Amino acid sequence: MQQTEQKNSGTLFDRDDIKVIDALDRAQLIAFAPYVWEASRLLVDQGILKLVEESRQEGMTIREVAGQVDMSYYGVRILMEAGLGIGLLYRKEDRYFLAKTGHILLNNEMTRVNFEFMRDVCAGGAGALEASIRNSGPEGLKSIGEWPTIYQGLSQFPPRALESWLNFDHFYSDIVFPVALPVIFESRPARVLDIGGNTGKWTLKCLEYDPDVEMGIVDLPGQIGMARENINKAGFEGRVQYYPQDILKEENLLPEGYDVIWMSQFLDCFSDAEIITILKKCHEVAGEHTRIFINETFWDRQRFATSAFTLQMTSLYFTTMANGNSQMYDSRVFSDFIEQAGFEVVHTRDGVGLSHTILELKKK
Numbered sequence: 001m002q003q004t005e006q007k008n009s010g011t012l013f014d015r016d017d018i019k020v021i022d023a024l025d026r027a028q029l030i031a032f033a034p035y036v037w038e039a040s041r042l043l044v045d046q047g048i049l050k051l052v053e054e055s056r057q058e059g060m061t062i063r064e065v066a067g068q069v070d071m072s073y074y075g076v077r078i079l080m081e082a083g084l085g086i087g088l089l090y091r092k093e094d095r096y097f098l099a100k101t102g103h104i105l106l107n108n109e110m111t112r113v114n115f116e117f118m119r120d121v122c123a124g125g126a127g128a129l130e131a132s133i134r135n136s137g138p139e140g141l142k143s144i145g146e147w148p149t150i151y152q153g154l155s156q157f158p159p160r161a162l163e164s165w166l167n168f169d170h171f172y173s174d175i176v177f178p179v180a181l182p183v184i185f186e187s188r189p190a191r192v193l194d195i196g197g198n199t200g201k202w203t204l205k206c207l208e209y210d211p212d213v214e215m216g217i218v219d220l221p222g223q224i225g226m227a228r229e230n231i232n233k234a235g236f237e238g239r240v241q242y243y244p245q246d247i248l249k250e251e252n253l254l255p256e257g258y259d260v261i262w263m264s265q266f267l268d269c270f271s272d273a274e275i276i277t278i279l280k281k282c283h284e285v286a287g288e289h290t291r292i293f294i295n296e297t298f299w300d301r302q303r304f305a306t307s308a309f310t311l312q313m314t315s316l317y318f319t320t321m322a323n324g325n326s327q328m329y330d331s332r333v334f335s336d337f338i339e340q341a342g343f344e345v346v347h348t349r350d351g352v353g354l355s356h357t358i359l360e361l362k363k364k
């Protein structure tokens with residue numbers, strides 16, 4: 001178990017040491033951001049970057065590229081020239097080559113997952129940021145469908161949007177699972193409750209890891225349907241209890257009798273007050289020995305500013321597309337909620353997977 005103690009909490013974003021020339025550069029990227037995004041997206045989606053990549057040291061002229069894609073010579077020219085300024089391409093004489101940033105955009109898995117999530121889920125609603133903040137609701141979600149929050153709509157998403165949403169969600173949580181399993185099963189729990197179990201991925205891992213464990217999944221009815229299907233397909237029918245419910249409804253209580261409660265990338269789906277309410281519901285059903293685990297990505301506990309950036313931007317997805325009132329939290333804000341719900345943190349494991357922190361709580 002990697003238990004990197006957080007050494008840099010508070011050291012990200014506590015100074016402004018960028019060179020002025022780089023600040024000028026970054027500010028232009030912001031000023032032209034909608035075009036930077038659209039041109040980059042087209043360079044990827046039209047296969048232009050891929051063609052240039054495949055040309056390797058040969059490179060390609062604009063005319064050669066235009067001869068191989070479904071776009072006019074003019075269209076290819078403005079996109080490839082924009083690609084130079086954005087830093088996706090570089091040019092020698094009249095031949096274009098893939099630059100490092102272009103290579104990462106095409107081939108780095110995290111970048112691809114983020115990019116496709118932005119393209120297929122978020123971009124259409126990004127312009128609704130201000131309205132979403134003002135109305136405390138995900139106004140951008142209307143670009144996909146009419147639901148009060150994304151969670152009611154997820155199981156009915158258009159296939160490509162659903163795939164990109166799931167890839168985004170799973171990319172970050174999947175790599176946590178192998179690290180988290182021995183931690184959770186150290187106390188030999190007989191019953192584990194997965195709140196916000198989604199498609200059942202974590203539950204399946206637990207069922208495979210411990211042949212005796214019984215699992216419970218709490219989620220909204222649509223997601224419970226997807227989870228049930230996946231779990232039955234894997235042959236684990238009978239070892240899982242399903243609790244289809246909206247956890248925010250006061251009358252819906254959590255089931256009792258679980259030794260471990262696991263909430264992965266779940267509490268970030270809710271507002272400050274809602275998190276306290278959910279944790280209080282956990283408090284009601286937890287016994288003295290119940291181990292409560294929260295697996296979250298806190299932007300202030302990242303080693304690298306790039307990781308923190310992706311989380312801060314993901315907060316805007318929660319505002320515009322998810323529910324209009326949640327975010328990727330600053331751990332210092334979040335720890336107040338834990339305190340107010342009557343828990344204390346007994347163990348903090350930072351640096352889990354790519355960017356996660358696993359908090360272990362017990363009743364105060």
Ligand SMILES: C[S@@+](CC[C@H](N)C(=O)[O-])C[C@H]1O[C@@H](n2cnc3c(N)ncnc32)[C@H](O)[C@@H]1O
Nearest residue numbers: 151173196198219220223245246247248264265
């Ligand atoms: C971001 S996903 C996390 C999935 C999974 N635990 C993981 O780590 O990848 C959040 C889950 O919370 C569920 N959820 C959101 N709002 C809910 C609510 N009000 N009641 C119950 N479940 C909810 C969603 O349906 C979704 O499956």
